Amino acid sequence: MTNDPSKLAQTARSLPIALLRARETVMGPFREMLSQSGISEQKWRVLRVVSESGPMEQTAIATAACLMLPSLTRILSAMEKDGLLTRQPDTQDRRKSIVTISAAGQDLIDSHASRSAEITKRLQERYGTEKMIKLLDLLEELTDADLTAAPKT
Amino acid sequence: MTNDPSKLAQTARSLPIALLRARETVMGPFREMLSQSGISEQKWRVLRVVSESGPMEQTAIATAACLMLPSLTRILSAMEKDGLLTRQPDTQDRRKSIVTISAAGQDLIDSHASRSAEITKRLQERYGTEKMIKLLDLLEELTDADLTAAPKT
DNA sequence: TATTGTTATACTCTATAACTATA
């Protein structure tokens, strides 16, 4: 019943599982940080994304923050109510609504910047700066890879 | 409001977000496969883990499959009911219960092996075999890293 | 007709605490 641990199918060699496990390890200290400020992981991702890219439409936020549109609708409503961001109809295409971070939202990010940098620095020390850079490069390439495209011939 | 995209804080350079995005990209084809067989991602992870390691206790499964114990309890009950695995009290420590994959559970894994290998192969072709190996190595190291340990002095 | 976003629904997972049984 137990498989040969040397075979390629082992879970540590499964990209989806390996990515999930690594993320769980890394998220630990960040979870602690976020739980203290009462904001959820998902809201934090939305805030980060909108702060980074500037005003943007919801489909783009959903992609960047890895959330489904129905989930995002609910999250944005709550965040707008909490004054972290605003939604305005796009003047050019009125189907769209443009999400903009508020001063309070940016303040929330700024107030976590130093703690966040500290966690990252600590991680870098334990794991190794060069490995971390290499890993981030590989992850970006993987994210950008079009897995449905035809193979090179 | 928009941050300088060159600064270190960009979301693509945030390990938690980068790991999540990469996972979403990779999971696409696997999600399709699993949705066709009517088993959830979480149940699939449990099955993979128990198949790989052989009979094991629940706390170990929870760690390996990245699930909380209360979630695992519910999932295992459903899977046991579906005949995919069995739970038996440990004879040495009766607080523990040992989970063992059933023939039907192993069959489920086996029946997906070729499709799963196909998806992985395709991914490897698009992304590059060497990069994939390097990425898996780095992920394993990260997962095994003890982020709470004291820094080397 | 297709796209953007919202609403509705059923299911599932999270996160925490309280609990039982065992060590």
Next chain:
DNA sequence: TATAGTTATAGAGTATAACAATA
């Protein structure tokens, strides 16, 4: 006292479909 697992509960996310408004 501590540990393994279960139960309970509130909150949140997923996944899908149906829908309204707009293009």
